[in-house]
Amino acid sequence: MVRTPCCEEMGLKKGPWTPEEDRILISYIQQFGHANWRALPRQAGLLRCGKSCRLRWTNYLRPDIKRGNFSKEEEETIIKLHQILGNRWSSIAAKLPGRTDNEIKNFWHTRLKKKLQRSNTSMNNSASTPVQKIAQSTSTSTGIMAVQPQIVMSNIEEPSSITKEEATVRTVPRSSRNVINIDNDYGNKYFMLKECLDAKIKCSTTSTTTTTPPLFDPKLQIISLNSKSSTDQYSMKKGSSNDNNGLTSKNEDMDFWYNLFVKAGESTPRPVKDFGCATLRLE
DNA sequence: AATCGGCCCAACCGCAGAAAT
């Protein structure tokens, strides 16, 4: 079904908002709220479409919006979360009170992306982390893409160049799903997961010809992460948040990943006793 | 002073999914 964009309705104003329009919108929302965006402009007496009103309110007029430059902490949080979540700006914004997805998106495209590109080019290209080493050890002319079939296909063997001291990554079939066990007896479990996700970003952005479904496709559905060493259980699934299969809401997903990688950001390896086996079930 | 080009950011567009009917 294709819907006609509401802004194509005749007589509706587009473009920059005037102070008077802002005033009307703020005043109306303060009085009556915004239960129905589509009806709001008509009721408020604005010659705008509901979508335009919603955008103006959520990105600019909302009282809890924080204006001004991003702090160093915010910047780091964005970088960290973008590594995990990709361009899921709304999810990133949910972790930065007072910042909008649009603002973060703009900040990323105009500042951070360039900044990271600059720093990446100056960095040593050699792999230094376990998963990078796995990728490197199995690399072909397609480079890091080799890590993808390596992990996606079941019954693969451990890369010979990876020692037990570094990490063990293997897959086992379970419930007709691809299951990846990440046993990291000597390293940081969070660290390992993060490196997998880093690999995902590289895989998904460089994928061109492979017929194997990407291991970490942007639409990846991680539905279960169980930690053997603790009682923590987390679930992720794209779809309804009231799914009753023990699946959590999107916000909880974000909370989990945020907390996980904030911890991972602590570069100091954790004691061995804190580690365990993390299982990612992929659909 | 005028022009040009790059940067920034508010706003728009189209799509997908949720909610309502």
Add this chain to the structure above:
DNA sequence: TATTTCTGCGGTTGGGCCGAT
């Protein structure tokens, strides 16, 4: 269950600003 309507998201655009020439 199918269809329609509404909302939210991410990508993109275009105009204003500002520094360089």
